[in-house]
Amino acid sequence: MATEIRLEGALLNRAINDYDISKIQSATNKSDVESLWGKITDWFCGTRKEEAKKALFDVIHNDNPDRKIECFNQLRDMVSPAYKDKFTYKITEVNDNLFTVNLLITDILSIENLSTTGKSIDITSAVSHSLDGVMNRGDFNLEQLKKDATRFTYTLNSKLYKHGFLTELELEKITVNMPKAQKKSLDVIASQTGVIAIKNGIHELGYGMSFVGTPELQSISISTKKDDVVKVELNLIQNHLNERFDIYKQSLPDAKYPCLSMKANIDIDNKGNYYIREIKVSHPGID
Template sequence: MTTAFNISGGLFTRTITLDEIESIKNSKNQSEIKSLWGKIADWFCGTNKEKAKKALFELFKNDDGDIKIDAFNQLKAMVSPAFKDTFTYKTTIISDTSFTVNLSIGALFSTGDISTAGKCISLNEHIKSFTPEYFIARDIHLEQVIKDIPRSEMYFCHTTTHHERITVDMLPQIINKISEKQKESLNVALSQIGIIDIKNQINQHTKEMSLLGDPSKKLFLSLESKGNVTVEIHIMNNFDVEKYRVYQEIYPEYKYPCLYAKAQIDIDTSGNCNISDITLSHPGIE
């Protein structure tokens, strides 16, 4: 007797047999789908069972990472509340263009590494400059930056692909090319002062996507041909399951354990400092 998955829609009813699944994926995956469905079928109520079968099928057989993530989100949304915590994910790599994640259903199933661009929101309309009181720390000698260099990842961009880690000894060679007013702004933009301010402004505007605790940070400094200075600030949260639960208890609105923020700060030759671009992204897993 052939086992089948029934998929129903408003205009059609479709039956996917395991033989058809086999023609798309090998027999091992066919067996895994059938086995896993048998273990989790009771987690879903009523009409959700048919939708869950379709989502499970996509989670297994589709090679598109974003479709897998969408199917995972659907399953988690449909499952009974008692089993929602069984659907977890781990982020293994974060870059400014993608996340690498591993989706799990308890100890029953793991996708392995999946790459996704995730979901991104722009905060350009809300965050355009540093908070004025932070500029009390302006200093042409960059004393704050000097303090932060040993405990921060700061890079000088020789080209778009060649970045060199900034040391205290390197700093004078870099800043002797810029104006004193630019140095004053750089003392904020390239230091923990600027990072803290950007982090706080993000948290004020997006409670569910707050950057909490002590996130990872990287800073990139570029000197433009026209004399302008650019600083890119990259901030990353990537909590494990337990730490995420602790923060959720303290901040109920907090929604995403993995977040990536990127801000570009432009300093013109007169020392005027603007945040020209700021985005916040997460892997897209609910």
């Protein structure tokens, strides 16, 4: 997906023309962004102006999306308090730990469709106790899993079942030969019981990476292997508008990121033992 750069407004409301945009996009040195810098130079204290100008150049010109985001963060950190609200962003898409980001300096500049993996933290060992605490809720008749099959998107051995299209018959086909202990563990890990436990464990860790409100359970994947191991992959996302996120923060003030993605990979053996291969939480890298 191509990145789009738009420059907005000007001194005395004079619009930046196509030549100006072309010049900035093809810039080879810092002086080529002077026309844009002139619009915001008063937003920064004198001792930080040169540093801010360099960051602005990279926001516009650097080809690395992560570098653009890093410099956008720098500009927002350096700008005078009265102008901080002009630096905003929007996540337009979250898919498999990949974020599509729009950056905005109000009335000045917008950069759209930046694709980034953001920043991740591996919490595999830190939240295992959260799952331990709910494993006794499993039922070998898969009662919770059957309920969730009508609510969420599942993938069984690479076959996709959209919301509500996974039937008990299809579920029975891949679980019929599983031992009861394995089914009981699957009933927890591949259902909202396990997802909620992991979400609670993430919140207890801190880091500001709390899932708040009603996150979207993007998908649950179940794969059966020849070694009798069942592999489960969970994908959870949240992407709240700032206004909605501010409401949720009233009850969870430590929550820091409106947009988060979580991926968990967990194996279950034929004795019902589970092994967390990875649980990773990501955010788009904008503080």
